[in-house]
Amino acid sequence: MARAISTRRKLTFTAIGWAVGLLIFFPVLWTILTSFKTELDAISIPPKFLFFDWTLENYVTVQERSNYFRFMMNSIYLSLGSTFVGLLFAIPAAWAMAFSPTPRTKDVLLWMLSTKMLPAVGVLIPIYLVFRDFGLLDSRVGLIGVLFLINLPIMVWMLYTYFKEIPGEILEAARMDGASLSKEITHVLAPMSVPGIASTVLLSVILAWNEAFWTLNLTTSDAAPLTTFIASYSSPQGNFYAKLSAASTLAIAPILILGWFSQKQLVRGLTFGAVK
Template structure:
């Protein structure tokens, strides 16, 4: 029997949730405010910053100095490419671990997850040398491969969780009706796990979009995504807060808009199978 929630308790929970949300959102809000201030006003005290006049000067300078749309295109290609390539590898792997019984499945999953605990700098040197020898340095395809491998454990873990919620009897019935492996995966398994697939795609696009370490180490000018675009405004002469804030807003705005419009699908996919 569900426990009744008093209005006072509900109001308290709402207040706590809004407080935590505002604390988490405040850095983004402050960056947004600084991006509309002049460079001189951006270094003033918070109250003086709020009273300073609003201007588009920083956005005009950033747009005139940098190729924003080139970096934006690189981010789209790299994030979507690495996610789709990861799905091509992860769907068969997750299917095999979910529907082909093995005593080593959990060990394999834990081993894959343990690779995410390895510090990225620990494998930077060999990967950098491989990129030089394979002529992949500062290329989109090189970043697509690296980010796919980085996020592959997460993709497999998520898909494995969703596939495990699908009754195996449905796949057995499809096999009895003459479905081969290709038809079983494409026409039976994939449609049933569509919410999970959608949330997996969205989450990994966000992870690839926000990746900074590898995109800064393996790119220079040609394939630099928006993370490199932001880093270009941190110079030895100092931090230019207004321009850096404007570049940050231009970089995070697309992914924030995508997350806002897809939040319902993302929540549905992340809670897929949580309630029996």
């Protein structure tokens, strides 16, 4: 073996590593724990970590009082809807860029990425006024349109990098064997591009779910997703820590789990290939 790592060194790093990891994770852990407390236990001094009366009442209350389920459904509609529309636009574009590149392809791609760098406040006012005039404020359709557009550059970019990894020779070989275009797509290309598309969908859903500029500015109730719903806890009435925690736990749990699968996609999608 090139280098023997001593057991002591490993144990030291285990202790430091876990301490740091738990410290960073603590606010999330604390939110989850608090969601199972009574409001009284949630603000007890000193704080109660594990020894309190575990209860599910907050989850029930949050649903009963504010119809939590409706906001959750909006989050699902918006993130899946914008991702689906995004795929319809992004797959053909990324496909063309990867398989029939022209000298201008690079410029087009860079230009697309540059639109992602446009600050949202630069276009907030016209978008708001157009939405108001067309009756799109607080509508799911309008918001799907915006979310799809802000994630489109990332989707094109991600798909492009995955498609580029598909070797062109395979296509030629299939063509030589007399495969028609439709056969070529269904039997050769589709299976090879599924992993890339899945990764893109994952990242797009995560980004759309957590988007909190346009959702806060363009929705109030009917189309409001969880980001907007949680924001309503910013002007609290009375005891609310446990209820805020229950609402928050439900809002972040699905994305946290998806997110843990998406470490690699995150680096790939958000750095635009600037880090290899």
